[in-house]
Amino acid sequence: APEPPPERITIEGAMSVQELASLLRHSEAEIIKILFFKGIAATINQTLEVETIELVANELGITVETASHSAEAAKVTEMLESSDLDHLQRRPPVVTIMGHVDHGKTSLLDAIRNAKVAQGEAGGITQHIGAYHVDVEQNGEKHQIVFLDTPGHEAFTAMRARGARVTDIAVLVVAADDGVQPQTIEAISHAKAAKVPIIVAINKIDKESAQPDRVKQELTEFGLVPEEWGGETIMVPVSALQQQNLDTLLEMILLVAEVEDLYANPDRPAKGTVIEAHLDRARGPVATLLVQNGTLRVGDILVAGACFGKVRAMIDDRGQRVETASPSFAVEVLGLAEVPAAGDEFEVFSDEKSARAIAEERAAAQRQSRLAQAATARRVSLTSLS
Numbered sequence: 001a002p003e004p005p006p007e008r009i010t011i012e013g014a015m016s017v018q019e020l021a022s023l024l025r026h027s028e029a030e031i032i033k034i035l036f037f038k039g040i041a042a043t044i045n046q047t048l049e050v051e052t053i054e055l056v057a058n059e060l061g062i063t064v065e066t067a068s069h070s071a072e073a074a075k076v077t078e079m080l081e082s083s084d085l086d087h088l089q090r091r092p093p094v095v096t097i098m099g100h101v102d103h104g105k106t107s108l109l110d111a112i113r114n115a116k117v118a119q120g121e122a123g124g125i126t127q128h129i130g131a132y133h134v135d136v137e138q139n140g141e142k143h144q145i146v147f148l149d150t151p152g153h154e155a156f157t158a159m160r161a162r163g164a165r166v167t168d169i170a171v172l173v174v175a176a177d178d179g180v181q182p183q184t185i186e187a188i189s190h191a192k193a194a195k196v197p198i199i200v201a202i203n204k205i206d207k208e209s210a211q212p213d214r215v216k217q218e219l220t221e222f223g224l225v226p227e228e229w230g231g232e233t234i235m236v237p238v239s240a241l242q243q244q245n246l247d248t249l250l251e252m253i254l255l256v257a258e259v260e261d262l263y264a265n266p267d268r269p270a271k272g273t274v275i276e277a278h279l280d281r282a283r284g285p286v287a288t289l290l291v292q293n294g295t296l297r298v299g300d301i302l303v304a305g306a307c308f309g310k311v312r313a314m315i316d317d318r319g320q321r322v323e324t325a326s327p328s329f330a331v332e333v334l335g336l337a338e339v340p341a342a343g344d345e346f347e348v349f350s351d352e353k354s355a356r357a358i359a360e361e362r363a364a365a366q367r368q369s370r371l372a373q374a375a376t377a378r379r380v381s382l383t384s385l386s
């Protein structure tokens with residue numbers, strides 16, 4: 001009997017219809033038919049881009065993981081340079097909380113911060129990526145953890161598509177009364193593709209209908225086997241609502257961070273990634289920047305993506321103005337001339353003139369590639385008409 005189609009495939013990049021057909025274990029004719037109904041006229045030897053491959057696979061209910069980002073990611077993640085090596089200091093872990101809708105991501109973060117973010121949000125839904133700094137005392141030592149709160153994973157996807165690697169550890173929240181859901185699976189594949197270690201927080205264990213062992217069982221199907229069952233994944237039962245077991249979760253995060261070798265050189269101009277950005281009517285462009293190497297200071301001249309800026313003010317997660325932001329810290333920055341995109345890299349320059357020139361050069365390149373894309377789109381629609 002022929003092998004059944006796979007549930008997921010991992011691809012490196014573009015490939016031909018023929019190659020895709022054999023990978024998906026469907027006939028070439030079927031692939032071509034699916035493309036046809038999507039308005040794409042294709043032949044057997046035609047090369048399909050990653051996005052098109054995803055389109056076809058999704059139609060067949062097959063998940064696509066791209067390994068191609070890793071090379072790009074490695075390039076972008078090269079936040080450290082050889083000149084930094086003699087000046088490395090430990091930096092706090094940057095942790096992303098992921099999970100299915102309503103499984104308690106915001107509540108968990110909220111409980112950890114001991115603040116009341118979830119209640120204050122419009123409709124209880126996270127509207128933007130927030131970055132929060134948490135102080136943890138352990139064995140008399142002070143540690144810090146930086147948390148990113150992701151909305152639905154869209155921003156994470158956008159950042160990963162651009163090759164940005166901002167997270168050191170992923171905390172996967174799974175509600176004990178609801179189990180593994182589509183976005184749980186999506187989160188696992190994001191974290192795995194980015195090679196980020198996963199810690200599972202089995203939440204809502206206070207509920208009568210909680211079945212933590214069932215959640216563990218379900219997770220094993222996705223390659224996450226709990227340590228107590230002989231696997232390698234740390235799973236912590238918690239209740240965000242009743243603030244249960246949060247200390248253990250934080251302890252586990254620090255434990256994983258310890259073996260991850262997280263270092264940066266604070267004694268150099270800052271470099272990092274734009275986590276979020278928007279245009280504020282009163283304050284102009286506002287960007288949340290995650291510093292991944294160096295120290296960011298008020299007055300610094302920077303380029304974020306294709307945007308030039310001079311740091312006019314920096315505000316931390318508590319709304320306090322700060323003068324500096326060291327590695328792993330995220331701050332809201334005022335003073336950019338335009339709004340950069342989430343996932344853009346930023347870098348501080350010593351010379352304003354060259355910073356402006358770089359920003360302008362990149363903006364021109366972006367305009368160029370947008371024009372080229374539009375031209376390709378026009379050509380494709382003309383081809384499918386003929």
Ligand code: GTP
Pocket residue numbers: 099100101102103104105106107108118124125126151152203204205206207238239240241242
């Ligand atoms: P989105 O941002 O919309 O994806 O949701 P979320 O994952 O951030 O979930 P949120 O924290 O908003 O919580 C969803 C609901 O679950 C809320 O009604 C919370 O009060 C409830 N909840 C969260 N954690 C717990 C918990 O530990 N126990 C119980 N019983 N309820 C919880």
Ligand code: MG
Pocket residue numbers: 105106107124125126
């Ligand atoms: Mg939320």
